Amino acid sequence: MADAPVSPSLTNSGPEDAPLYAPRKQIYPQAVKGRFRTIKWVVLAVTLGIYYLLPFLRWDRGPHAPDQAILVDLAQGRFYFFFIEIWPQEVYYFTGLLVLAALVLFLMNAVAGRVWCGYLCPQTVWTDLFYAVERWIEGDRRDRMRKDKEKLTLRTAAQKGLKHFIWLMIAWWTGGAWVLYFADAPTLVRELATFQAPMTAYVWIGILTFTTYTLAGFMREQVCTYMCPWPRIQAALTDEYALNVTYRYDRGEPRGSMKKNEAMRLQGLPAGDCIDCYQCVNVCPTGVDIRKGLQLDCIQCGLCIDACNTVMEKINRPLGLIAYDTEMNVKARIEGRPETRHIVRPRTIFYAAIIALVGATMIGSLAMRRTVYLSVMHDRNPLYVHLSDGSIRNGFTIRVANKNLHERSYALTIDGLSGAKLDIVGGEIDQQGQVVVKVGPDQTLEARVLVSSQGSDVPPSTDIHFTLTDLATGDTARMSDYFKAP
Structure with a gap:
């Protein structure tokens, strides 16, 4: 009887084969189409649309009050959020919002792992936008790899120059949009255009332009791997019931080429669905091989699922070789036990209850606060x-x-x-x-x-x-x- 498939996370090489400080390799993510890529495009459009356009939204508060819907008025010590006005002595509302944000992050992690990192994190959103510009100008993965290896030509230099110019414009407008939340947006735009704005505004636009251009254009996956503390925190918070992007090695192993696997199936020998095409690796924005199991670098964006499903369709194999699943379910299928999904469990109920309690407390406090x-x-x-x-x-x-x-x-x-x-x-x-x-x-x-x-x-x-x-x-x-x- 053939041995059961073994988790890739348990078959990695020993520590002597993995250097502590491995040199960085340039990552060239390949474009992919699919359900999760579409979700990411929608999230990108909605979140950036809100960020860039919200300062121009008006809200009538009557006389003697600004009409910008969301405004941080540092001069007067006020924070305006549509019909809500927060004074400096009401800073506890911001504390409540931070507590709510943390709890929502914990709940998202308990349900579907690093779903925040893969879809909603600003670093992910802006990096996706920068990748889209790069592909539009320089081409997809193979074209970019070829151009970087070849001698620099006038055409390639012009393409790279245009790419960096658009990156800088995106970064500049990102910094500009941020300062618009701290003053009347139309007025500040006019002052910035006529060089009459306060020097503080120009300084902050410059700082945020530099950071956006650097983090989304050059550092990219390094921010997620080395700079962000959330991967380490969520690893301590997760449990065996949290859904994660998972390579179902019970289906995929043993790997082999499509022809080899088909021949083994005809002979009645075990053959996996994975054909070692490396499409899951090629589309990954952090260069992770999901077949090695859960890793710190993986942001759980789901693009490898889209890439793998595309390959499975072409070779007439069932979809879902890579999917949102748990290690427990993979082992259950190997052992012939039924799968279990416990999205509603004590941990998620606890987080949801605390979120509801804190939210209700804040709403009640706002409703009953005195003027x-x-x-x-x-x-x-x-x-x-x-x-x-x-x-x-x-x-x-x-x-x-x-x-x-x-x-x-x-x-x-x-x-x-x-x-x-x-x-x-x-x-x-x-x-x-x-x-x-x-x-x-x-x-x-x-x-x-x-x-x-x-x-x-x-x-x-x-x-x-x-x-x-x-x-x-x-x-x-x-x-x-x-x-x-x-």
């Missing part, structure tokens, strides 16, 4: 002052933030100290005797507040509470501090 903010700080020196009438006075600095897009009037009151008198520098007293402060639209106001007791018979430290009430809507903000006495 007025109050902070109070007690004077440190002196803590209190004796007045001529025998009373004691404490000084405070208050900061009122009006998150509305219209001017608001607020009534400031205190409680906790019987008979206390409240004065505010720059405030008004309304007909009801309330201290009223007015704050402009989307602005903050800092004011000096004086609280005086009726007499000197006051405990050494008394908790007092400041309440700020919006006279138009009734929204309130409350802050506690202390009143100091001898």
Whole structure:
């Protein structure tokens, strides 16, 4: 009886055959057509379309507010995302977004391995775009390999020059689009074109142009292999149920040419479907041979699946020699056991539940957040002052933030100290005797507040509470501090 196929990952040469620092080999990925290549083209078009065009999308927030849909306003300390406005003291929303992003990444890894790396990672997206330009100008894999080996001609030099020019234009617009998120996009474009934009904008465009051109044009797979920490992290997070791009060696081994394998089948001998055509290697953007098992370099883009399926169609063999699968299923087929797919399992349920919890918490917080903010700080020196009438006075600095897009009037009151008198520098007293402060639209106001007791018979430290009430809507903000006495 013939021996069962053995996993390629278990048959690799020993460490003495693999140098620790292998020299880099130029990779020439071959063009391929198929379902996964189409998915990557769609993702590329959608993500780059969003990135380049989103700064020009308008959103009417009314007067006294910018109309750019997504804007990071560093000068005013605001982040605008359509109808949401985030203030500096609400930085915890960004923390929540980072937590959500990490959890989504963990969930994607638990379901389908490095699906982020293969389809959504900016390095992958821009590298795919640069490869498309390279193929359009210089030709496919064989043409590029031939031109690099031959002596440089005027035609080849012109092609390479055009390629690098287009690469630089893509990189330049990538850097330019990034700075548009930090200022009004149409205005900044006009200022950049007339050389009236701030020097900071030109510096950042230059930095991002250089990094995009270098990483997507030259470093490419080295970023994924050496610079990015995610391959190491996801290797520690994955489990045996996660789907990965897998060479089904139970079908593919033993390998051989198409004629040889057909002859062995006619003789009743074991023959695999893999014909050693190396198409899976030729189309890989990182030069990985998926038949050697899961590797750190593999970004799980699925292009090898498309290439292998194309070959299987030509030789009239079943598709899926390379597919999203698990090592457990390969071993199960070898042993005659049924395959299992556990996408819904404790790990994925846990990640999904945490994502739902964090997302619901953030949505609830945004829905219930107040449009007025109050902070109070007690004077440190002196803590209190004796007045001529025998009373004691404490000084405070208050900061009122009006998150509305219209001017608001607020009534400031205190409680906790019987008979206390409240004065505010720059405030008004309304007909009801309330201290009223007015704050402009989307602005903050800092004011000096004086609280005086009726007499000197006051405990050494008394908790007092400041309440700020919006006279138009009734929204309130409350802050506690202390009143100091001898």
